[in-house]
Structure formats: C-alpha cells, structure tokens
Amino acid sequence: MPIATDPLSRIFFALADPTRRAMLERLAAGGATVGALAEPFAMSRPAVSQHLGVLEQAGLIERTRQGQWRSCALRPEGLDDAERWVAEHRAAWQSRFDRLDATLADLARGHDASATSTSTSTSTSTSTTEPPTEEKEQ
Amino acid sequence: MPIATDPLSRIFFALADPTRRAMLERLAAGGATVGALAEPFAMSRPAVSQHLGVLEQAGLIERTRQGQWRSCALRPEGLDDAERWVAEHRAAWQSRFDRLDATLADLARGHDASATSTSTSTSTSTSTTEPPTEEKEQ
DNA sequence: TCCTTACGTAAGCAACTGCCTACATAGTGC
DNA sequence: GCACTATGTAGGCAGTTGCTTACGTAAGGA
Numbered sequence: 422m423p424i425a426t427d428p429l430s431r432i433f434f435a436l437a438d439p440t441r442r443a444m445l446e447r448l449a450a451g452g453a454t455v456g457a458l459a460e461p462f463a464m465s466r467p468a469v470s471q472h473l474g475v476l477e478q479a480g481l482i483e484r485t486r487q488g489q490w491r492s493c494a495l496r497p498e499g500l501d502d503a504e505r506w507v508a509e510h511r512a513a514w515q516s517r518f519d520r521l522d523a524t525l526a527d528l529a530r531g532h533d534a535s536a537t538s539t540s541t542s543t544s545t546s547t548s549t550t551e552p553p554t555e556e557k558e559q
Numbered sequence: 560m561p562i563a564t565d566p567l568s569r570i571f572f573a574l575a576d577p578t579r580r581a582m583l584e585r586l587a588a589g590g591a592t593v594g595a596l597a598e599p600f601a602m603s604r605p606a607v608s609q610h611l612g613v614l615e616q617a618g619l620i621e622r623t624r625q626g627q628w629r630s631c632a633l634r635p636e637g638l639d640d641a642e643r644w645v646a647e648h649r650a651a652w653q654s655r656f657d658r659l660d661a662t663l664a665d666l667a668r669g670h671d672a673s674a675t676s677t678s679t680s681t682s683t684s685t686s687t688t689e690p691p692t693e694e695k696e697q
Numbered sequence: 698t699c700c701t702t703a704c705g706t707a708a709g710c711a712a713c714t715g716c717c718t719a720c721a722t723a724g725t726g727c
Numbered sequence: 728g729c730a731c732t733a734t735g736t737a738g739g740c741a742g743t744t745g746c747t748t749a750c751g752t753a754a755g756g757a
Contacts, residue, residue: 430575437571438715439564442644449651455734468716470735475714489724489733497652504649506580507642513587514635576745593704606746608705613744627703627754 428480432503435479440464441472445495448482452494566618570641573617578602579610583633586620590632 435441444458459469473493476482481499484491573579582596597607611631614620619637623630 427577429580430577433571433575436644437568437575439568440715442567445648449648449655456732465717466734467718467736471715474735486723491734495652495655497649497655500645500649500652504642504645506574507638507645510583510587511635511638511642514633514638517587517589517633517635578745594702603747604704605706605748609745612705624753629704 429502429506431479432481432499435475435481436503438472438475441476444469444472444476445481448493448495452492454490454492456490458493567640567644569617570619570637573613573619574641576610576613579614582607582610582614583619586631586633590630592628592630594628596631 436445440462443462447453447458447461455466455469455473458473459466462469473482473484477484479499480496483494483496485494486492574583578600581600585591585596585599593604593607593611596611597604600607611620611622615622617637619634621632621634623632
C-alpha cells in the first residue's frame, strides 16, 4: 500500500496486523503507557512506538502526555468508518446473493439479459464472444 | 506485514487497499471477468490478477473457470470475521467509554483513582513513581 | 491446423513495512 | 545543577508489496 492516503485504508491497514490488534484489545481494558504495552509483546519500545503511530494515524487511538509518560487511549469512533463499510457491504453482498435466486431464472434464459446490474454490462466489448457479463454459479 | 498468517489479518489487509475495495464494490454489482475488472482501473492485467489473488486468499472472492474467461464472484461470508471483530470491539470500546463517564468524576479528582486495575498495573515496576495506571473501571 | 483472446506466472524494480540499535528529547526527583 | 526514566526519532537492514514487461497456458474460432 503506497502511502495509504484515505482514512478507510489507514484503518484497515492498522487492523491488518495481529500485534496492533492485540494492542487495541489490551487498550480496550484501559489506557496504558507505551512501556506497559511493550511488555507483553516481546518487542522493543521503538517498535511499539511505531505500531502506536500507525494506530494513531488511523484515528484508532490517542496519545496524550501525562507527566513523563505517554498515555494511550482508544478512540471508539475511529472504528466507525470501518464498521460502516463492512456492515454495508456485507449486507449488500448478502442481499445480492439472496436476490440472485430470483434473477437466476432470467439469466438462465441465456440472452445477454442487458445485465441485471446497472453498469456491469460494460464488459470488454472487444471480446470475440460475449464474456459472462453477469452470471452466477448454476 | 510479514506474510500475514491469520485469516483476520488477511481480510483486513485485503481491504486496506482502495483498488481492491473498488474491485469488491464493482463485483458487488455482479460477477465479472478479469479483463472487465482491469478496464476501469488503468492497470495492467497481471496487476489486477495479483489483486484478485490477494482477495481470493482472504476468502473474499472466488475465481472459477468459465470457458476461456475467469469469472470472479464475491464470497459474502468472507467478510463475516471482519464484521464480527469490528462490531464486537467497537461496541466494547463504546460501552467502556460510556461507563467511563461515570468514573470520570473520580478521575478528575487527580488522585490515582485507587487503581482498580486488574492486570494493567503490571506496569514496569521499575519505575520511580507509579505510572498512570490509568482509569480502568471494569 | 493456426491464430486470436483471456489469463496466469516469472523476473525485475522502486517503494514501503517492520524490526533493530543508537541517539535525542522531555519530565521527575535528588 | 545532575542523574534517571519514559518515549520519540533517525538510520540501517531484511523482507514484502505493487507495479511493470515479458512469456507461457488454456479455450474458442476460421
């Protein structure tokens, strides 16, 4: 991921590491210092710091100075975007698959069906024969 | 991520790329061939193939032979793990923050809040003074 | 049979990650 | 002031990603 720019990518990227997820789960039990977080992970402090930097950039945690310690705390709303995306898409996919049963009959007709979808019919019009514009198992 | 091993990491990693998310969104409208997917992305076919490989390894899509085309289709259940993780954690974090409001008054006092912590207090016991065991209301 | 299309794989490259070991910075306590 | 602690930053390294251009493989059609 070349400099993941958008927030969603940053969030998913931050979550795509077991160490970082473990840190989040640990932080879910309460704020902690970097040192406290480093302990269970058998990892140098700078490494932990970098992981926390990723989580912070993703908006999943906040780091605040507390005297000579850095207190790390979760930002629950940081997961909002990710939760929304996943929930929306999983629901959409699921419903599509449910609806599929209904449209399957039409598709089975074999004609190009003008693609039940709105734009999927783009298809590579350069193809010799028609590619399976819109199909489904069975 | 060094060879993301666990399924959850693979899923989040696959989602952590705008191109792959766009591919999923396109596939949500219906199955498509690799060529059809490559078109809107201004990207070589092998690159698309590799992205699809990542999505396939994450269990988010399936590729099946259909004549001379490869038909790509979503696997809605592939998002289950991710959705579960995000939903569970966001809810847990949120509830924690809600409960926090109750204890906030105590913490605002500034004293170490009797550190009701269970294990976070592990802390680096070598510290001169007590690290901010942090709020921690179970 | 040969040619075209669709797609994957292989090899190579720039960029990034993740980790480390120093070193620098900021706060606490003497 | 000085030492000590906690943490971030800088530089360097191995490994991975993401992209490219070749080339190979499989299916369809003349």
